[in-house]
Amino acid sequence: MKIAQIKTKIISNKRFSGNYWHLEFESGVIAKNALPGQFVNIKVNNGLEPLLRRPISVHRVKGRKVKLFYEVVGAGTQVLSQRKPGELLDIIGPLGNGFDYxxxxxxxxxxxxxxxxxxxxxxxxxxxxxxxxxxxxxxxxxxxxxxxxxxxxxxxxxxxxxxxxxxxxxxxxxxxxxxxxxxxxxxxxxxxxxxxxxxxxxxxxxxxxxxxxxxxxxxxxxxxxxxxxxxxxxxxxxxxxxxxxxxxxxxxxxxxxxxxxxxxx
Ligand SMILES: Cc1cc2nc3c(=O)[nH]c(=O)nc-3n(C[C@H](O)[C@H](O)[C@H](O)COP(=O)(O)OP(=O)(O)OC[C@H]3O[C@@H](n4cnc5c(N)ncnc54)[C@H](O)[C@@H]3O)c2cc1C
Ligand code: FES
The missing domain is CATH 3.40.50.80 (Nucleotide-binding domain of ferredoxin-NADP reductase (FNR) module)
Incomplete structure (x- = not known):
């Protein structure tokens, strides 16, 4: 399984409703290799706060595009929701063992x-x-x-x-x-x-x-x-x-x- 660490531009990051957000980015490697149930680990900010990456599941894949669906529950996801299209996001994935279907x-x-x-x-x-x-x-x-x-x-x-x-x-x-x-x-x-x-x-x-x-x-x-x-x-x-x-x-x-x-x- 190929795991990549990438810096990729955010394509879109939109509120879906309430505290729920969709974020889309492009990565041929992650899109090609991800299996349902696997996740990506995101450095939500360029600075030191928050220090740890946040794990978010792969929600959809279309061509080279990967879509995430996340809920703002704390500091990390709050920062993520403020990130704008065009900004670079540091992502590692796809990670873990997914569903065996x-x-x-x-x-x-x-x-x-x-x-x-x-x-x-x-x-x-x-x-x-x-x-x-x-x-x-x-x-x-x-x-x-x-x-x-x-x-x-x-x-x-x-x-x-x-x-x-x-x-x-x-x-x-x-x-x-x-x-x-x-x-x-x-x-x-x-x-x-x-x-x-x-x-x-x-x-x-x-x-x-x-x-x-x-x-x-x-x-x-x-x-x-x-x-x-x-x-x-x-x-x-x-x-x-x-x-x-x-x-x-x-x-x-x-x-x-x-x-x-x-x-x-
Ligand atoms: C494999 C995996 C896949 C995930 N996929 C998604 C996803 O697709 N969409 C999504 O919205 N969230 C997903 N999560 C949960 C997401 O990672 C956390 O909500 C996020 O890290 C919270 O970060 P925060 O800094 O915003 O909140 P924090 O300030 O870190 O926490 C806020 C609240 O959420 C609770 N919390 C934080 N992380 C977790 C966790 N991992 N499990 C249970 N409770 C937690 C804390 O106890 C606290 O009550 C996934 C978690 C894992 C482990
Ligand atoms: S988070 Fe470090 S071993 Fe799983």
């Missing part, structure tokens, strides 16, 4: 069940993009998106445009299923069955844990994309380890995607 493409049967909580949609759009390539297994790809309210449901139109079946769950019932996306997942599995299904998921830790449990009960494989605080982002500092059946593993290098049965919660 080759089996789904080959099988041409079974269902791909994508489960997203909040910003967890970010890497799953890229996954849907790959699953839905002509002749892919995309016809049977469903995305369950969970959010607190209708306003916080992200990327539903994007998934629809890619050809996914979209189902929504909101805590307050303002749109879709009233309740947690994991309850919607249980309902979905009871209606459609789950033979040959694979779950791909990204979102808050509690949601991932619940998805793991549902996958175990239903004997389905689930691939989970974890988010941990990171320092180096390249496997050197052990700052992002999680406990697995094979001992501690680094989210940045061995993940961020892990099989649910590997993790110890």
């Amino acid at each position: 080759r089996g789904a493409i080959k099988a041409k049967a079974g269902k791909n069940i994508l489960v997203a909580g909040g910003m967890g949609v970010a890497p799953l759009v890229f996954l849907a993009q790959r699953l839905l390539r002509p002749s892919g297994a995309g016809n049977d790809t469903i995305i369950l998106i969970g959010a607190k309210t209708k306003k916080q449901v992200l990327c539903a139109q994007e998934f629809k445009a890619l050809g996914c079946t979209v189902r929504l769950a909101t805590d307050d019932g303002s749109v879709g299923f009233r309740g947690k996306v994991t309850d919607l997942l249980k309902q979905q599995l009871s209606v459609t069955g789950h033979r040959s299904s694979v779950i791909y998921t990204c979102g808050p830790r509690a949601m991932l844990k619940a998805v793991s449990e549902i996958a175990r009960e239903n004997k389905i494989n689930a691939q989970l994309s974890l988010e941990e605080h990171m320092a180096c982002g390249i496997g050197a500092c052990l700052g992002c380890v999680v406990s697995t059946k094979d001992g501690y593993q680094r989210v940045c290098k061995d993940g961020p995607v892990f099989l649910s049965q590997e993790l110890i919660w």
